[in-house]
Amino acid sequence: MSNTADVIIIGAGVQGASLAFHLAKRGAKVIVLEKKFIAAGATGRSSGLVRMHYDVKQDSELAWVSFQYFRNWKEMVGGDAGFTRTGFIQLVAHDDVEKLKANVAMHQRIGIPSMLIKADDVKRLAPSFVTDDIEFAAYEPESGYAMPSDTANAFINAAKEKGARIVQDCAVTGILGDSKIKGVQTTQGDFFAPVVVNAAGAWAGKLNEMAGLDLPYDTWRHDTMFVARPSQIGPSHPTVIDFAHEMYFRPEGNLTLVGLEDGNPLGESPDSDTDHAKKGFVERGIDRICRRIPIMENGALHSAHGGYDGITPDQHPMIGAAGPDGFYLNCGHSGTGFKTAPAVGLCISELILDGKFKTIDLSIYQPQRFAEGKQIIGEHPYSSIWR
Ligand SMILES: Cc1cc2nc3c(=O)[nH]c(=O)nc-3n(C[C@H](O)[C@H](O)[C@H](O)COP(=O)(O)OP(=O)(O)OC[C@H]3O[C@@H](n4cnc5c(N)ncnc54)[C@H](O)[C@@H]3O)c2cc1C
Known part of the structure; x- marks a missing residue:
C-alpha cells in the first residue's frame, strides 16, 4: 500500500x-x-452532548452546522452516530441571567431553535428537578446527545x-x-x-x-459517572448543563451520565489511568446531582471513568x-x-x-x-x- x-x-x-x-x-x-x-x-x-448554547458566536455556529449532520447522519455521512433527541436545558447562576438572555438572542439570530423559559416550564419538562433557584433557563428542544x-x-x-x-x-x-x-x-x-x-x-x-x-498547550482531565436512575424520575429527562451547580447531566437508557465543571486537573500525562475516576469524584457528583434531582438519592452508581483532552489558555x-x-x-x-x-x-x-x-x-x-x-x-x- x-x-x-x-x-x-x-x-x-x-x-x-x-x-x-x-x-x-x-x-x-x-x-x-x-x-x-x-x-x-x-x-x-x-459525554457526547449535542447542543448549540455557547457564549461565543463561532462556537454556536460550528455546533449549529454540525447539528445538521447529527440529525441527518445517514444521508450526510452514512452509518449511525446514535443521535438521541432529549431537549437541552441550560441553567445558569442568578448573576448570569442577563448573559443567558443575550446569548439566547445571539443563538436565535443564527437561526438556532433556542428559547428562554421560566422555572415552571422547567418543572413541566422535568418534574423531578428542583427549580426554586431558577429564574430563567435556555431551552433547545431539538438538542440531545450522540455516541x-x-x-x-x-x-x-x-x-x-x-x-x-x-x-x-x-x-x-x-x-x-x-x-x-x-x-x-x-x-x-x-x-x-x-x-x-x-x-x-x-x-x-x-x-x-x-x-x-x-x-x-496543556492536558485537561475530566471524569464522568453513570448512575442507575430511580424509576420515580420516569423513562428519561432532558440533557442539562447546570452552571449553578457546576455540572452537566444527560440520560442514556435507564442511566444518567453526570460530569462536573470543576475539579478537572490540568497538566497530567494523558496516558494516566482513565479506567477509574479520581478519588472523591463520585461523592462530589452524587452530592451535586441530588441537589438538582433529590430523588436521585434512590439511584445506584453504575460506573465511573475519566478521559483527557487538549486545552488552551x-x-x-x-x-x-x-x-x-x-x-x-x-x-x-x-x-x-x-x-x-x-x-x-x-x-x-x-x-x-x-x-x-x-x-x-x-x-x-x-x-x-x-x-x-x-x-x-x-x-x-x-x-x-x-x-
Ligand atoms: C470525559 C470527557 C467528556 C466530554 N464530553 C463532551 C461533550 O459532552 N460534548 C462535547 O462536545 N465534547 C466533549 N468532550 C470533548 C471532546 O470529547 C473532545 O474535544 C474531542 O473528542 C476531541 O477529539 P480529538 O479528535 O481532537 O481528540 P481525541 O479523541 O483525543 O483523538 C486524538 C487521537 O490521536 C491519537 N494520537 C495521539 N498521539 C498520536 C501520535 N503520536 N501518533 C498517532 N496518533 C496519535 C490518540 O490515540 C487519539 O486517538 C469531552 C471530553 C472528555 C475527556
Whole structure:
C-alpha cells in the first residue's frame, strides 16, 4: 500500500475522522495515522452532548452546522452516530441571567431553535428537578446527545469508502521537513505528504513541539459517572448543563451520565489511568446531582471513568496553519470538541483545499493568537468555565 498522500492526519479521534471524511469526499488522497485505535482518546470517553448554547458566536455556529449532520447522519455521512433527541436545558447562576438572555438572542439570530423559559416550564419538562433557584433557563428542544465512538467510526468508514487509508497502532514519532512539510516518521515507517494535520487531542502538544512550535498547550482531565436512575424520575429527562451547580447531566437508557465543571486537573500525562475516576469524584457528583434531582438519592452508581483532552489558555481550539509550510493544527478542543467536529472538519477541508474557510470563518481560532496577546472571549461570557 502506498505511504504517500495529499494529506496526512495524525489522530483518529472524532476531529481527525471528520476531517478525513470531508477531504476524501472532495477527492483528496488521505492517510490517517492513529497510535492506538479509532476513538482511543477523548472521543471514546466523551459525554457526547449535542447542543448549540455557547457564549461565543463561532462556537454556536460550528455546533449549529454540525447539528445538521447529527440529525441527518445517514444521508450526510452514512452509518449511525446514535443521535438521541432529549431537549437541552441550560441553567445558569442568578448573576448570569442577563448573559443567558443575550446569548439566547445571539443563538436565535443564527437561526438556532433556542428559547428562554421560566422555572415552571422547567418543572413541566422535568418534574423531578428542583427549580426554586431558577429564574430563567435556555431551552433547545431539538438538542440531545450522540455516541462519540460510533460517530468517529462512521466518519472513518465513510472516508474509507471514498478512498482514505487508516493505519492503526501507528504512532507518529517525528515530523519530516524543515521549512516545508514532507511527511512524518512513525512506528510503522515513514509516510509522505505536503500537508500534515495535527489532530492528536491531549497528545497534540508533543507533536507541535516535534514541528518546532512553541504554543501554550496543556492536558485537561475530566471524569464522568453513570448512575442507575430511580424509576420515580420516569423513562428519561432532558440533557442539562447546570452552571449553578457546576455540572452537566444527560440520560442514556435507564442511566444518567453526570460530569462536573470543576475539579478537572490540568497538566497530567494523558496516558494516566482513565479506567477509574479520581478519588472523591463520585461523592462530589452524587452530592451535586441530588441537589438538582433529590430523588436521585434512590439511584445506584453504575460506573465511573475519566478521559483527557487538549486545552488552551482561553479554552478554545487551535485551528489553522502554524509552523512549517503545510503543517496545520486541529487540536485543543478543551473539553467541548465532540459536537462541533462535523463542521470543524468541513471548514478545515476548505482551508486546505481552497485556501480559505468558506462555511464559517474560523480565523479567530488561529494558533498564533496567544503570541499576539489575544484570547477568545464571548460578548456575554459566563463566569462558569472548566476548573
Ligand atoms: C470525559 C470527557 C467528556 C466530554 N464530553 C463532551 C461533550 O459532552 N460534548 C462535547 O462536545 N465534547 C466533549 N468532550 C470533548 C471532546 O470529547 C473532545 O474535544 C474531542 O473528542 C476531541 O477529539 P480529538 O479528535 O481532537 O481528540 P481525541 O479523541 O483525543 O483523538 C486524538 C487521537 O490521536 C491519537 N494520537 C495521539 N498521539 C498520536 C501520535 N503520536 N501518533 C498517532 N496518533 C496519535 C490518540 O490515540 C487519539 O486517538 C469531552 C471530553 C472528555 C475527556
